[in-house]
Amino acid sequence: MKIISPCRVHMGLIDMNGSVGRIDGGIGATLDYPNCEIVGKESNEIEIEFSSSISNKTAEEDLKALYNRMYTSANNILNKIGQTGISLKLKEVIPAHTGLGSGTQVSLSTGKLTSSIYGYNLDAYSIAQLTGRGGTSGIGVSGFEYGGFIVDGGHTFGRNAEKIDYKPSSASKNVKTAPLLFRHNFDWDVVLTIPKIPVEEQVADKKEVDIFKKFCPVPEIDVNRFCRLVLMKMMPAIIENNMKSFGECINEIQGLGFKGAEVQLQKSTLKNLLIHLQNISYSGLSSFGPTIYSLGDKKEIIEYSNEFFDREGLEGDIIISKGNNTGYKLI
Incomplete structure (x- = not known):
């Protein structure tokens, strides 16, 4: 049996203020590619391997993290259903540390x-x-199940609520x-457009936790504007297939609330790339990036991204993808 699951772009957390007794909430969309593909069969023990294409181009510490993630997930499920083993081979993987939801999809x-x-x-x-x-x-969980553009409702916040402080998913158990x-x-x-970023510049784990502590709660005025854009502009725009209206929201929210913090934390090169792409398209940072x-005009976006990479001496990938509206596929 085989499973293929989509990546996702995370467009923003809606409310990191919490004064109404709820935090988080998110907007995002699932995309067909890059994706996660795993084949599996019954076994008496947990066996995990990687395709040569993954093994050859993935750093050893990332392979270790992938193995541990898959082993833990398989083990937890096996314990739940009363089985002892599974044989899994990871054939395709969403690039880690890129803001495309690799960990959740695996x-x-x-x-x-x-x-x-x-x-x-x-x-x-x-x-x-x-x-x-x-x-x-x-976004990653609902996107896995259903695909499409998604708005989620976050969590209750405060004493005796689901969450009592501001934390990323990795620290929210x-x-x-x-x-x-x-x-x-x-x-x-x-x-x-995915520039290659050195490991020391990536936002993950403790860095991510510290950022939530530093920038939350965000000003209520930003949350109010963000909510209005989502409810009264983005959602109607996606129903009416109005890319211009939807895209104007994408460009504006890069400076609002917690998304604004995510953008401002980037190195100047990446911020300049975002600003310049917004001159020719509707562009946003997915999660913490990069x-x-x-x-917009795909040819123009690709040409500009390549020119920027050449001018700044950057390496990276430029991928044309499309919306995924089914979520995972079992074959």
Whole structure:
């Protein structure tokens, strides 16, 4: 049996203020490529291997992290369903540390494939609970299950609530996945510009936790504007297939609330790339980056991204992708 799951662009956390008794909330969209692909079969023990294409181009510490993530997810699911083993081979993987949701998709894909091979139909939300995903944003989990453009409702906040402080998903344990508020097909092509960033400049783990502590709560005025844009402009625009209206929101929210903090924390080169791409397209930073997603004239976006890479001496990938409206696929 084989599973293929989409990547996602995370467009922003809606409310990192919390004064109404709720935080997080997210907007994002799932894309067909890059994706996660795993093949599996029954076994008496947990066996995990990687395709040569992954082994040859992935750093050893990242391979170790992938192995541990897959092993933990498989083990948790096996314990839940009363089985002892599974044989899994990771054939394709979403690049790690790029803001495209690699960790969530590997964990959920491993869990879904493991349970399905033994005839159990666990949904993404159950698997997320068992594998420790979706503690802050629900975009990756709902995107895995359904695909499309998604708005999630975050978590209760305060004393005796789901969350008592501001934390990223990696540090938010035993928190239920945020409820799905809105889902609609996302039918536009997207260009992903992914500059290669040194490990020491990537935002993850303790760095991410420290950033949440430093920048939260965000000003209520930013949250109010963000919410208005989502409810009264982005959601109607996606229903009406109005890229211009949707894209204007993407450009504006790069300076609002927690998304504004994510953008300002980037090195000047990446910020300049985003600003210049916004001159010819609708562009935003996915999660903590470094991936920039762009809507507009694909040829022009690709030409400009290549010119910028050459001018700044950068390496990276430029990928044309499209909306995924199905979520995972089991074959």
